[in-house]
Each structure stands twice: as structure tokens, then as C-alpha cells.
Amino acid sequence: MDWIKEIERYNPCNEQEEKDKQLILYCIDKFDDILTRDNKIAHITSSGFIVNKARDKALMIHHNIYNTWAWTGGHADGEEDLLGIAVREAQEETGVKNIQPVTTNIVSLDVLTVLGHVKRGNYVSAHLHLSVAYLLEADERDPLVIKDDENSGVKWIPIDDIDKYSNEPHMQEVYKKIVSKTKAL
Structure with a gap:
């Protein structure tokens, strides 16, 4: 699937998504390197919001850099299969091998600010993540594995308690x- 057309077809659910979609499309138009971290201002990332079959828990990681419980995800790094990136990152960051999309459609578009930080001994300047997110599903009985270089915890969190962890x-x-979108499905 053409990743740009997928973003263009996305139907924003609110003003935030409408404005963020416009900015993401603007950046895609203006920057040739938007799919890579070579673009130090803004680049595409793909995230997965992972739920269990009952849709009452979310699988989250305790992110080392942000020091909070968060969804999984990563940089496109030149790849165009954004759903594939979201699934792969979810598998790598949680240890769960059988993670499937609930739908192949984008669930959320967001422009996320990233503060300057140190990663693997190098300073990374503040920049924007042009986040394309997908709703994924995993079996909560599958074993969880911490990915030490990225997170210090992996666990299922009641979906209504995420604010207590983030x-x-x-x-x-x-x-x-x-x-809200998950509960509407």
C-alpha cells in the first residue's frame, strides 16, 4: 500500500488530528528524507497500540528514555510499510511473537515533540515524530520479554488505568x- 495515500485517506477524528495530518502532509511534500532520521527536524515513526482480545487491557513498555509506560513503536528508517514497522517494533519491544493488526487502517495521526536527550551515549536534538499509529492485538498469555536497550518493563495495563502509568x-x-476508538469497534 502506498503510505502517503494511506495518510491522505485517513479521516481525522478531531481538530488535533486534522491539523497534525496537514502538518504531516506538508512535511512529506517539503522533505525528501522524511522517512529517515537524516531529517533532524521531523521524521515518520510508526507505533502500535496493543490490546488483548477482550479489549480491556493494553500491552505497554516502560520506556528507558522517557521514564514512563508507553506504547511501542519506532522510526521508519527508510521503510514504507508503516503497518509492518508497527508490528515488528511491537514484537521486538515486548517479546510477543504473535501480534496482529486489528485493522490495517491507521488508528491515529499525531505530531509528537521529542525533547533533546542522550541515546546510546550520543546527544539527540529536539525534533518532531510524525506518528502514524495502528491498533494491534496480542494474546495476554504469551510470554513477555524486556528489551534492555529500550525498556525496563513490559506489562498488560487495564485500558482504563493508562493515565495512572503514563x-x-x-x-x-x-x-x-x-x-475511545477501540471501545467503539
Whole structure:
């Protein structure tokens, strides 16, 4: 599937998504390297919001850099299969091998600010993640594995308690939006 057309076809659910979609498309138009971290201003990332079959829990990781419970995801790094990236990152970051999309459609578009930080001994300047997110499903009985270089915990969290675990107000809003969409399915 053409990743740009997928973003163009996405139907925003609110003003935030409408504005973020416009900015993402603007960046795609203006930057040739938007799929890579070579673009130090903004680049495409793909995330997975992972739920169990009952849709009452979310599988989250305790992110080392942000020091909070968060969804899984990663940089496109030149790849165009954004759903594939979301699934692969979810598998790598949780240890769960059988993770499937609930739908192949985008569940959320967000422009996320990343503060300057140190990663693997190198300083990374503040920049934007142009986040394309998908709703994924996993079996909560599957074993969980910590990925030491990225997270210090992996666990199922009751979907209505995510705010108690996430200490990032801007991400709490993203999670609320996705939880609302999940409950509507």
C-alpha cells in the first residue's frame, strides 16, 4: 500500500488530528528524507497500540528514555510499510511473537515533540515524530520479554488505568483518543 495515500485517506477524528495530518502532509511534500532520521527536524515513526482480545487491557513498555509506560513503536528508517514497522517494533519491544493488526487502517495521526536527550551515549536534538499509529492485538498469555536497550518493563495495563502509568500528559491524550476508538469497534 502506498503510505502517503494511506495518510491522505485517513479521516481525522478531531481538530488535533486534522491539523497534525496537514502538518504531516506538508512535511512529506517539503522533505525528501522524511522517512529517515537524516531529517533532524521531523521524521515518520510508526507505533502500535496493543490490546488483548477482550479489549480491556493494553500491552505497554516502560520506556528507558522517557521514564514512563508507553506504547511501542519506532522510526521508519527508510521503510514504507508503516503497518509492518508497527508490528515488528511491537514484537521486538515486548517479546510477543504473535501480534496482529486489528485493522490495517491507521488508528491515529499525531505530531509528537521529542525533547533533546542522550541515546546510546550520543546527544539527540529536539525534533518532531510524525506518528502514524495502528491498533494491534496480542494474546495476554504469551510470554513477555524486556528489551534492555529500550525498556525496563513490559506489562498488560487495564485500558482504563493508562493515565495512572503514563506520566506524559500529551501522550495521555493520544491514548485516550485511541482507547475511545477501540471501545467503539
